[in-house]
Amino acid sequence: xxxxxxxxxxxxIISQIAPDEDLGNLDPKVRLRDQxxxxxxxxxxxxxxxxxxxxxxVPEADYKELATLEGCAxxxxxxxxxxxxHCASNA
Amino acid sequence: xxxxxxxxxxxFSGLAAGIRAAMFGRRVLVxxxxxxxxxLNSFYKRKGRLFDTGLHxxxxxxxxxxxxxxxxxxxxxxxxxxxxxxxxxxxxxELRLADLCLRFSNDPELWLENVTRAxxxxxxxxxxxxxxxxxxxxDRIEDPAASARAKVEAQLGDPxxxxxxxxxxxxxxxxxxxxxxxxxxxxxxxxxxxDGLAQPEGGVRPLLQLFLNRLAECGGExxxxxxxxxxxxxxxxVYGVRLEDGEEIEAEHVLSSAGWVETMGLLxxxxxxxxxxxxxxxxxxxxxTISVLDRPPKDIPGPNPLAAATVFFADEQRFxxxxxxxxxxxxxxxxxxxxNFAAPASGPTAEPTLRATLMAHPEAWHTLPPERYGDEKQxxxxxxxxxxxxxxxxxxxxxxxxDVFTPRTITKYTGxxxxxxxxxxxxxxxxxxxxAGLYLIGxxxxxxxxxxxxxxxxxxVNLHVLNSEVA
Ligand SMILES: Cc1cc2nc3c(=O)[nH]c(=O)nc-3n(C[C@H](O)[C@H](O)[C@H](O)COP(=O)(O)OP(=O)(O)OC[C@H]3O[C@@H](n4cnc5c(N)ncnc54)[C@H](O)[C@@H]3O)c2cc1C
Numbered sequence: 146x147x148x149x150x151x152x153x154x155x156x157x158i159i160s161q162i163a164p165d166e167d168l169g170n171l172d173p174k175v176r177l178r179d180q181x182x183x184x185x186x187x188x189x190x191x192x193x194x195x196x197x198x199x200x201x202x203v204p205e206a207d208y209k210e211l212a213t214l215e216g217c218a219x220x221x222x223x224x225x226x227x228x229x230x231h232c233a234s235n236a
Numbered sequence: 237x238x239x240x241x242x243x244x245x246x247x248f249s250g251l252a253a254g255i256r257a258a259m260f261g262r263r264v265l266v267x268x269x270x271x272x273x274x275x276l277n278s279f280y281k282r283k284g285r286l287f288d289t290g291l292h293x294x295x296x297x298x299x300x301x302x303x304x305x306x307x308x309x310x311x312x313x314x315x316x317x318x319x320x321x322x323x324x325x326x327x328x329x330e331l332r333l334a335d336l337c338l339r340f341s342n343d344p345e346l347w348l349e350n351v352t353r354a355x356x357x358x359x360x361x362x363x364x365x366x367x368x369x370x371x372x373x374x375d376r377i378e379d380p381a382a383s384a385r386a387k388v389e390a391q392l393g394d395p396x397x398x399x400x401x402x403x404x405x406x407x408x409x410x411x412x413x414x415x416x417x418x419x420x421x422x423x424x425x426x427x428x429x430x431d432g433l434a435q436p437e438g439g440v441r442p443l444l445q446l447f448l449n450r451l452a453e454c455g456g457e458x459x460x461x462x463x464x465x466x467x468x469x470x471x472x473x474v475y476g477v478r479l480e481d482g483e484e485i486e487a488e489h490v491l492s493s494a495g496w497v498e499t500m501g502l503l504x505x506x507x508x509x510x511x512x513x514x515x516x517x518x519x520x521x522x523x524x525t526i527s528v529l530d531r532p533p534k535d536i537p538g539p540n541p542l543a544a545a546t547v548f549f550a551d552e553q554r555f556x557x558x559x560x561x562x563x564x565x566x567x568x569x570x571x572x573x574x575x576n577f578a579a580p581a582s583g584p585t586a587e588p589t590l591r592a593t594l595m596a597h598p599e600a601w602h603t604l605p606p607e608r609y610g611d612e613k614q615x616x617x618x619x620x621x622x623x624x625x626x627x628x629x630x631x632x633x634x635x636x637x638x639d640v641f642t643p644r645t646i647t648k649y650t651g652x653x654x655x656x657x658x659x660x661x662x663x664x665x666x667x668x669x670x671x672a673g674l675y676l677i678g679x680x681x682x683x684x685x686x687x688x689x690x691x692x693x694x695x696x697v698n699l700h701v702l703n704s705e706v707a
Contacts, residue, residue: 161315162312162315163312164317164318165301165303165308165317165318182303182304184304184309185375186309186312186313186698187309187312189698190312190313193260193702197260197261
């Protein structure tokens with residue numbers, strides 16, 4: 146996956162968890178939690194879906210790396226380099 | 237046959253737990269003793285009419301929608317789209333204590349206005365409490381089992397106002413006589429007065445159907461008429477269950493929504509008895525009388541129109557919540573009027589009904605001789621309707637059908653000790669038990685109501701079944 150695809154993957158996961166949020170105008174540099182309503186349970190679910198869909202295990206100490214879309218791309222780039230993007234919605 | 241997770245009970249907590257575990261690929265089987273699902277919130281047919289049990293109102297359904305509320309969290313946890321839930325908001329509800337009558341609606345301002353008008357001197361202290369309760373972090377409530385009454389009285393400095401503030405949350409979830417646990421008070425006060433009330437369109441059935449569909453979609457299985465008779469234990473670890481028909485099923489995790497006392501009972505006398513204390517048995521339960529009417533309750537002639545969706549009433553100087561000395565206590569209870577929620581946009585409107593709930597004795601109904609049972613049901617149902625008659629007007633001339641259920645009915649259909657609806661006064665908030673592999677979900681894990689039950693199932697699965705995945 147490319148960095149852009151990682152952002153798509155994350156947004157797709159969020160759209161599954163929080164279908165009532167508008168993800169159209171997310172700023173990749175701003176904390177997700179400051180742009181949409183995501184609580185700690187939702188956040189854990191992003192991590193769990195990443196594992197379910199792509200087999201990446203994010204240790205708790207690294208959760209903070211996933212705070213922004215850009216952070217997600219930075220952190221996950223290496224882990225997901227050889228993974229295909231597929232969307233949670235049709236997984 | 238081996239499963240990852242077995243769930244005892246297909247009430248809201250069991251269904252939510254099943255969905256949550258199955259969503260992440262666990263092999264799940266939900267076992268329900270009854271032939272219907274739903275537990276305390278189920279439905280039944282009598283004389284061609286369908287009745288809901290439980291479900292007066294769904295909480296957390298206010299002006300800002302479910303987002304950010306416990307209901308919103310639950311839907312997200314289960315990946316149920318909020319649009320799938322057709323919610324009909326309440327008009328308003330009433331709280332009556334002695335001569336006071338205070339209204340609240342899904343706009344919290346009405347409640348604030350009503351309370352501050354009735355208690356001018358304590359207005360600031362009340363507003364401060366209302367705000368504080370609204371701003372606490374629900375996942376980290378300090379001192380969860382503390383007495384809410386003590387805290388609320390200390391903040392308000394007026395026991396009567398404390399009654400007013402405690403009454404609705406207590407009726408909606410307290411297993412504790414004369415009081416309510418602090419964390420449950422916070423959750424329920426917010427659920428009712430900050431977030432508001434609604435009825436799902438069509439009652440409890442469509443809501444349960446959403447859960448059932450979701451469970452099936454995730455690959456979870458549900459088996460009905462499958463009562464668990466015994467938990468199987470080896471070296472202090474629960475490794476499965478034996479059903480009433482003798483079949484044994486093994487699993488890594490067993491989650492029980494049967495209640496603490498009931499679950500310890502399933503361990504058998506040698507293992508379970510050591511963990512049963514008399515004070516853990518439930519004391520709070522109810523009788524409910526349901527009248528089907530030929531007109532909406534608000535059109536019944538009488539001293540006041542019954543236009544409230546829910547009425548919490550205490551026909552006494554001070555709100556005295558506790559197990560009654562007699563079979564029931566007719567001085568306080570709850571009225572529920574489904575037709576006083578918004579009308580459905582389309583589809584049939586249900587027949588008008590009025591439901592009146594009284595607190596009932598936890599033992600006496602179970603030991604009544606059969607020849608007296610029917611008469612007592614009738615007598616207390618009349619007492620409840622006498623009260624409605626005095627407050628609002630007599631519904632009886634317009635009745636087309638009546639059904640009454642008692643603690644005995646609840647025990648029969650849900651297996652709950654003493655027909656209790658809020659479980660044991662002792663809560664096990666972490667969901668753990670003295671046995672590895674066995675966890676508690678539902679009321680005895682400390683969450684109240686439908687939304688609470690669902691969140692309990694989801695949270696305990698996160699904590700004890702899925703934790704290895706995240707950690
Ligand atoms: C009259 C009434 C009105 C209510 N009104 C509201 C309301 O307006 N709003 C609200 O939010 N909440 C309301 N509630 C509360 C709500 O119903 C409960 O909090 C909630 O349903 C509890 O769900 P649960 O899954 O924890 O337990 P339950 O619903 O009790 O589920 C337990 C299930 O386990 C099954 N079971 C038990 N033992 C075994 C066994 N050994 N083997 C197999 N299966 C077993 C039972 O049959 C049952 O189906 C009301 C309750 C009542 C009774």
